[in-house]
């Protein structure tokens with residue numbers, strides 16, 4: 001599997017989720033959070049998981065992205081059974097193929113927008129020349145070329161999230177996971193961020209799985225899965241037919 005975005009054709013599922021169950025146990029109390037979720041995701045599509053707070057969205061994202069082991073069920077990524085891999089292999093798989101975007105941006109205070117990306121690329125063993133070229137390319141893709149020398153304190157919330165998107169795109173991941181990527185942003189910046197993610201799905205044929213409770217994002221999704229109390233209750237524009 002290449003990590004230069006997704007090689008799969010649009011009609012082959014890139015992620016297959018089968019009968020996922022997950023509970024949290026605390027003392028004698030068991031909270032059954034995910035109650036048997038099954039669905040396929042496709043490359044080139046932005047799928048939005050909507051649902052009220054506490055419905056299990058973040059738990060589902062964590063299970064699919066290799067962060068939290070399910071109690072039951074399978075997650076297949078390009079045909080690989082993710083939870084059958086060793087801890088080490090899952091970590092490597094995530095590093096090679098997954099990009100993450102979170103509500104809180106997770107940027108280093110002391111680094112410029114460009115350096116946030118250069119640091120990651122250095123860690124991934126890119127050459128210096130290649131790292132600069134990629135950093136500038138992804139910053140251009142999210143419309144931040146003019147502010148690449150600024151640090152987080154000098155950037156707006158929307159710009160910070162765009163840096164986080166650029167950083168996620170820099171390793172050309174076939175899969176992008178976003179947990180409430182717009183909830184710290186105003187309406188306009190939220191729209192910019194979600195449309196950038198949508199564009200990334202189209203341009204790079206990436207599979208994008210975004211979690212949100214913000215209905216303003218609905219128009220920007222290719223598909224909307226609704227989860228309530230750990231069960232999928234609606235699946236609109238599912239699959240590749242649209």
Ligand SMILES: Nc1ncnc2c1ncn2[C@@H]1O[C@H](COP(=O)(O)OP(=O)(O)O)[C@@H](O)[C@H]1O
Nearest residue numbers: 024031033051052053054055056057058059060
């Ligand atoms: N680490 C945890 N330990 C115990 N319970 C948790 C943990 N994370 C989430 N939960 C519980 O699981 C339920 C679903 O949480 P979550 O997946 O974060 O929902 P959402 O992202 O939709 O708000 C909630 O009742 C929450 O309190």
Ligand SMILES: [Mg+2]
Nearest residue numbers: 057058059179
């Ligand atoms: Mg959540």
